[in-house]
Amino acid sequence: MLPMCLFATTFYPLSVYPEAVRPLIQVLPLYHSIQLVREPALGHLGWDLLIPVVYLLAFGSIAMHVATRRMTRTMLR
Template sequence: MLPNLLVDTTVLPPAERFDFWYALVARETAPAHITSAHLDNFVGYARAIDLGRIRLTSLRYPSLDSTRPSQLVRRAEADVYQLALPASVLIAYAFAAGGLAVTTYLRDFPDFQYIQLVMLPMYLFATTFYPLSVYPAAVQPLIRALPLYHSIELVREPALGHLGWDLLIPVVYLVAFGSIAMYVATRRMTRAMLR
């Protein structure tokens, strides 16, 4: 991907514009079969700004017909998308176990509001919307301790093409979190049923 991109097809001869746009879309976004009723005088504008892990893109073009058959979907980083399923299962296990452990401590239905008291700030601050570098250095260790932070890292990093051994940290964290939570939930439920 290009770091900063500004494309205006009007600088090209009309016969070359659509082919250029087609190659640009296939390279910068996702491979697809694209056709247009405006092949003879295609006008397209693209602007992209790379902000590190995030890329803002603005595209302006006439109507297009785009299809993405399974061959092209499989050709686009299939290994990255296949990692999303086991990561999602691990995240579901960790949060289900954590939720089960927490519910063993709740005595009444109004106590469930305390879950929201924890979940909403975790959702807002666990790098769901902003990168970790935005937060003050004193707060970053607290954010790194959140299970949602590790869940986001486990899914976001492969989706951005960053595969490495550092992905084992969220895996180990979520396995440990889920296992400890399941142990606590099982012990508390067993004790409650034996009373």
């Protein structure tokens, strides 16, 4: 959890990190959550906020599906 907090632009903007690391940072779910909080707080509302929403909904749906399947298998044993 600590590395995700350090690298997900919680404390520093994305431009601070090396170019090779930026795609890895942009895959983190915390990065998208921070975007959804930071952008409206700075007055930047627009359709570009739809990307983090869709990403988080997809990531959450997949995680819920995996967790439900694992829990069902564990309960049926």
